[in-house]
Amino acid sequence: MNNLKASFQKLLMYPSAMMGIAAILALVVVSIYAMITIPYPEAIRLWRGGEDVWYRNPKFAPPAWINLFSSKKYSESFAVGTADGGMTKTAAPGKNDSTNYEMVHEFDFNYDVYPQDMILYFTSTFKKKQPFASIELVTPDDRTIRIANFVIGNKFTYRFSQDEKLRAKLRADENIPALFSDPETGNVLKGTYRLIITGTTFEPGSDMDVEFVSHGQVFGLAGTDHARRDLTLPLLWGAPVALAFGLMVAIGTTVLTMVIAAVGTWYSGWLDELIQRITEVNLVLPFFALLIMIGTFYSRSIWVILTATILLSIFTGAILGYRAIFLQVKESMYIEAAKAYGASNRRIIFVYLIPRMIPLLIPSLVQAVPAFVFLEASLAVIGLGDPILPTWGKIIQDAQSNGALFKGYYYWVLEPAALLMVTGLAFAVLGFALDRIFNPRLREV
Amino acid sequence: MIHTTEIKEAMKMSSKIQGQRETLLSVHDLHVWYELRRFGFSRMGYVKAVDGVSFEMAQGESVAVVGESGCGKSSLMKTILGINIPTRGELIFEGRSLVDLTDEELRNYRFEIGYVQQDPYAALPPFMNVQQILEEPLIISGVKDREKRLERIRRTMTEVKLHPVEDFLHKFPHMLSGGQRRRVVIARAMILEPKMLVADEPVSMLDASVRVEILKLLRALQEKHRLSVIYITHDLSTVKYFSERIFVMYAGSLVEKAETRRLLDIPLHPYTAALLAATSDPDAENSITYKEVPPGEPPSLVNPPKGCRFHPRCARAIAGLCDEKEPVDFEPEPGHFVACWLYKTENST
Incomplete structure (x- = not known):
């Protein structure tokens, strides 16, 4: 096996191969990171979670880093709460068992584009008498806008944008722009704002908490989708899924193809005939259409698709090529x-026939990976992806069904597409280099 | 000449053994036919590669099988090695017929026979190093202990003069010279300590100096282990180094069997005579003599000529006899068998 080692050392002479290896290693690191930080059950829970999991995020928000490239700054999202200490909360005892609370959050607003919405989520405990809360916003130019007063229940949600009374008071079409603008010029007023919530509970032992959420125009590293889901989750988790699918199918297919070709060629006779006939039939069957049929009528589980892909990819042109060499x-x-020193058939196939093929096998195995990564993504794009797993193809499918390109949410499509491209390219350039090393005749071309 | 003394030595050696010899291998009326098929099930006929071969070999005897390419030498050899299955006839090794052996016994039989292959460049798997190559037969024959295997590899490698052993153990075939590869092939054949060695053109593709060394090595091994050797060649000039008897093969059957010296001195069969005439011995006289070579080509093995297979090319063919009836083995002198109607005796028609 010294030959193999020497061949791999030749990879160092191909910068493209080194870049490919670097990209693959990066993807592996990302995969491991994803699987460690977001364990599988957690990833599935988040991916399948609805408004209750993702209520803090805006919808259709591009990643926050687009502010670096844009002259107009989009407001970023944030979420703070009294429960986790993000918001200050002070309590003072009042008359007749009542308690007065003051909950304050100071935030900088230096953006050019208003947030989508701001929301307050109140929770409180009481027996009979409901607590009371009033909200004020102090602007940078020291105006104090009284936003609303209301009685809160156990759970109470207040959306700034939907308050009709506030709209009437501000004499504006939309609440959020009106709150963050200079009333005279109508321009954005930048600076430090202070949201003050004063509340009163009327029973001993009752309490109240609030969470202040601003749905900005941009979010996080990767943005969000139509269901407010943070796209970093499927982008991170797409890496292990894509790599695992691509590698498993590529290895499964090449190894099985080779073993079947070797067994058929060695025993020859009806077995070899049968393999050839199956191959001929399989070659005229439409591969992708069959997978679509399986996905539509049987199961969309990634394991079923994986098995079907391997089975359908075994009996292709490759098996005929291997057969020719084995003959x-x-x-x-x-x-x-x-044979003369008594080697068994099995030993001849696995110790003498197959090792001869390994140099040919390695480049074709690596080159086969991107095809299967793309296959999994394309199945997901047409809606036949695994219904549970977060994958890159699923992001593109969601984007497509929500008209992302039509509405201008380019990030939604480009992020998974770029990752797919990097993966495909990495394996392809590595495969090309390996092909050149193991098939020296190509080097002259 | 160098070889005369060596031949004498060999002869002395062989006559010493002659007394207590017992038959190791006997081949009786062996046929190896390959089926020719076209259009699925329709049979087109057979290639009669080996057609009625009989001979006996003693323990420690060396025999040369001589013939042109395509005469069935290799098929005969592969049948003896247990790779080909005889269509008809019997191979009896140490008193047991090969046909009766179970798979397990057939495997054990294969361990008893070493095979020295023709082409040392193709005979060694390019992806294994010398140690792996020599370890394979040991693993297959069930030597489980790694140390024991290594020890046997070292011993055999020393025996075939591949030393220092450590230098060669981890080399791949492409790092070895032709002669070294040949030694590895011989070591592989010898490592299971066989009773018989089948050597298929063991000195082809080597230059003259290495050739003599390999022949000497094979002889030394034969004498040391009392090996029976079947030496297959188309080159009569190397035969005398080695073998006590020569079998001449033509178109699937043995036409003449005799002691080496007798056959080389007085060839009886017209084909043997022609073959000997064509041998290139370095002799100045050869430049002025014109050699008679039989006209035509060896016959097709699918449809061999009726009667004696050599008759279309034979200058001494008897019309009405040679082209009608297949000749049987005649014994014009003791131990010298020839399948030719020219030596017909009265009682054997």
Whole structure:
């Protein structure tokens, strides 16, 4: 196996191969990171979670880093709460068992584009008498806008944008722009704002908490989708899924193809005939259409698709190519010698026939990976992806069904597409380099 | 000449053994036919590669099988090695017929026979190093202990003069010279300590100096282990180094069987005579003599000629006899068998 080692060392002479290896290693690191930080059940829970999981995020928000490239700054999202200390909360005892609370959050607003919405989520405990809360916003120019007063229940949600009374008071079409603008010029007023919530509970032992959420125009590293889901989750988790699918199918297919070709060629006779006939039939069957049929009528589980892909990819042109080489190797003198010293059929196939093929196998295995990564993504794009797993193809499918390109949410499509491209390219350039190393005749071309 | 003394030595050696010899291998009326098929099930006929071969070999005897390419030498050899299955006839090794052996016994039989292959460049798997190559037969024959295997590899490698052993153990075939590869092939054949060695053109594709060394090595091994050797070649000039008897093969059958010296001195069969005439011995006289070579080509093995297979090319063919009836083995002198109607005796028609 010294030969193999030397061949791999030659990879160092191909910068493209080194870049490919670097990209693949990066993807592996990302995969491991994803699987450690977001364990599988957690990833599934988040991916399938609805408004209750993702209520803090805006919808259709591009990633926050687009502010670096844009002259107009989009407001970023944030969420703070009294329960986790993000918001200050002070309590003072009042008359007749009542308690007065003051909950304050100071935030900088230096953006050019208003947030989508701001929301307050109140929770409180009481027996009979409901607590009371009033909200004020102090602007940078020291105006104090009284926003609303209301009685809160156990759970109470207040959306700034939907308050009709506030709209009437501000004499504006929309609440959020009106709150963050200079009333005279109508321009954005930048600076530090202070949201003050004063509340009163009327029973001993009752309490209240609030969470202040601003749905900005941009969010996080990767943005969000139509269901407010943070796209970093499927982007991170798409890496292990894509790599695992691509590698498993590529390895499964090439190894099985080779073993079947070797067994067929070695035993020849009806077995070899059967393999050839199956291959001929399989070659005219439409591969992708069959997968669509399986996905539509049987199951969309990634394991079913994986098995079907492997089975359908075994009996293709490759098996005929391997067969041609095995027929040649089969007649070689060292195999005759092995027969003469009593090697069993199994030993001849696995110790003498197959090792001869490994140099040919390695490049084709690596080159096969991107095809299967793309296959999994394309199945997901047409809606036949695994219904549970977060994958890159699923992001593109969601984007497509929500008209992302039509509405201008380019990030939604480009992020998974870029990752797919990097993955495909990495394996392809590595495969090309390996092909050149293992098939020296190509080097002259 | 160098070889005369060596031949004498060999002869002395062989006559010493001659007394207590017992038959190791006997081949009786062996046929190896390959089926020719076209259009699925329709049979087109057979290639009669080996057609009625009989001979006996003693323990420690060396025999040369001589013939042109395509005469069935290799098929005969592969049948003896247990790779081909005889269509008809019997191979009896140490008193047991090969046909009766179970798979397990057939495997054990294969361990008893070493195979030295023709082409040392193709005979060694390119992806294994010398140690792996030599370990394979040991693993297959069930030597489980790694240390024991290594020890046997070292011993055999020393025996075939591949030393220092450590230098060669981890080399791949492409790093070895032709002669070294040949030694590895011989070591592989010898590692299971066989009773018989089948050597298929063991000195082809080597230059003259290495050739003599390999022949000497094979002889030394034969004498040391009392090996029976079947030496297959188309080159009569190397035969005398080695073998006590020569079998001449033509178109699937043995036409003449005799002691080496007798056959080389007085060839009886017209084909043997022609073959000997064509041998290139370095002799100045050869430049002025014109050699008679039989006209035509060896016959097709699918449809061999009726009667004696050599008759279309034979200058001494008897019309009405040679082209009608297949000749049987005649014994014009003791131990010298020839399948030719020219030596017909009265009682054997």
